[in-house]
Amino acid sequence: MTGLREISAPEGRSTGQRRAGQELVIEHLAAGYGKVQVLWDVSVRVGPGEFVAMIGANGAGKTTTLRAVSGVVRASGGRIGLGGQDITRATPSQVVALGLGHVPEGRELFPLMTVRENLDLGAAMRAEARAAQQQTLEQVYTLFPRLKERAGQLAGTLSGGEQQMVAVGRALMGLPSVLVVDEPSLGLSPLMTQTVFEALKAVNAEGVSVLLVEQNVGLSLRLAHRAYVLENGQVVKEGTGEALLADPGVRAAYLAL
Numbered sequence: 001m002t003g004l005r006e007i008s009a010p011e012g013r014s015t016g017q018r019r020a021g022q023e024l025v026i027e028h029l030a031a032g033y034g035k036v037q038v039l040w041d042v043s044v045r046v047g048p049g050e051f052v053a054m055i056g057a058n059g060a061g062k063t064t065t066l067r068a069v070s071g072v073v074r075a076s077g078g079r080i081g082l083g084g085q086d087i088t089r090a091t092p093s094q095v096v097a098l099g100l101g102h103v104p105e106g107r108e109l110f111p112l113m114t115v116r117e118n119l120d121l122g123a124a125m126r127a128e129a130r131a132a133q134q135q136t137l138e139q140v141y142t143l144f145p146r147l148k149e150r151a152g153q154l155a156g157t158l159s160g161g162e163q164q165m166v167a168v169g170r171a172l173m174g175l176p177s178v179l180v181v182d183e184p185s186l187g188l189s190p191l192m193t194q195t196v197f198e199a200l201k202a203v204n205a206e207g208v209s210v211l212l213v214e215q216n217v218g219l220s221l222r223l224a225h226r227a228y229v230l231e232n233g234q235v236v237k238e239g240t241g242e243a244l245l246a247d248p249g250v251r252a253a254y255l256a257l
C-alpha cells in the first residue's frame with residue numbers, strides 16, 4: 001500500500017495471510033455517558049484495507065468513539081456501518097461476530113491467566129475463529145515470536161510491551177476484517193512502540209482495515225494513509241498523514257513544533 005513509510009523493528013513479520021478488509025463508516029456520531037454528552041459530531045471512514053489514524057488531546061472522545069463502534073457505548077445519534085451492515089445498535093458480541101476486533105485502551109488482559117489462555121479468549125466468540133484457532137495462533141506467533149516463548153507465562157507478569165502484543169494478538173484471534181486499536185503506545189518505550197506499530201502495519205498489509213487512535217501523533221501520521229483530528233467530540237480536520245504532518249495547526253497543537 002502506498003503512503004506507509006518503512007519503519008524497521010525485529011518483530012511484526014507478515015504471516016503471508018490475505019484477509020478481506022471491510023469498510024467502517026461512522027457518520028455524525030453522537031454519544032456520551034448518562035446525561036453528559038461527549039461526542040457531538042464524529043464522521044470517520046476507513047475503507048477496506050485502509051490504515052486510518054484518529055488523533056486528539058486527552059478527553060477529546062477517541063476512546064468513546066471506539067467504544068461506540070464496539071457497542072459498549074450506545075450512540076445517541078448518527079450511524080455506524082461495518083461492511084455494509086448497520087451496527088449502530090448492535091451488541092458487542094454481534095459486532096465481534098461481524099468482524100470487528102478491538103484492542104482496548106489499557107489492554108484489559110486477564111493477568112492471572114496465561115498468554116495462551118488470553119489469546120484463546122479472542123477466538124471464543126466466533127465459530128469461524130474457533131474453527132481456525134490453531135492456524136491463527138501460529139500466525140499470531142509469527143507476528144510476535146515473543147508470545148510463543150511466553151505462551152505459558154501469566155499475562156500479568158509480562159512487560160508492558162509484551163502485554164500490548166497479547167492485546168493485539170487476542171483481537172487477531174477473532175479473525176477481524178476491521179481492527180480498532182486504542183493508544184497501543186501508552187507506557188511503552190520507543191523501541192517497543194515501533195515493534196507494535198510494525199505489527200499493525202503488517203496486519204494491515206495482509207488486508208485488514210485499521211483504525212488507530214493515538215497520542216503518538218508523529219508516528220501514527222507517518223504510518224497512516226489518512227487521519228482525522230478530534231477536538232471536543234468533533235472531527236475538526238482530516239487529510240492524508242503527510243498533509244496533516246505539514247499542517248501548521250496540527251504541528252503547533254500536537255507536535256509542539
Ligand SMILES: Nc1ncnc2c1ncn2[C@@H]1O[C@H](COP(=O)(O)OP(=O)(O)OP(=O)(O)O)[C@@H](O)[C@H]1O
Binds near residue numbers: 036060063065105215
Ligand atoms: N465511563 C465514563 N463515564 C463518564 N464520563 C466518561 C467515561 N469515560 C469517559 N468519560 C468522559 O468522556 C470524555 C472523553 O473521554 P475519552 O476517554 O473518550 O477521551 P480520549 O480522547 O480517549 O482521551 P485520552 O487521550 O485521555 O484517552 C472525557 O471528558 C471523560 O471524562
Ligand SMILES: [Mg+2]
Binds near residue numbers: 063064105182
Ligand atoms: Mg482514550
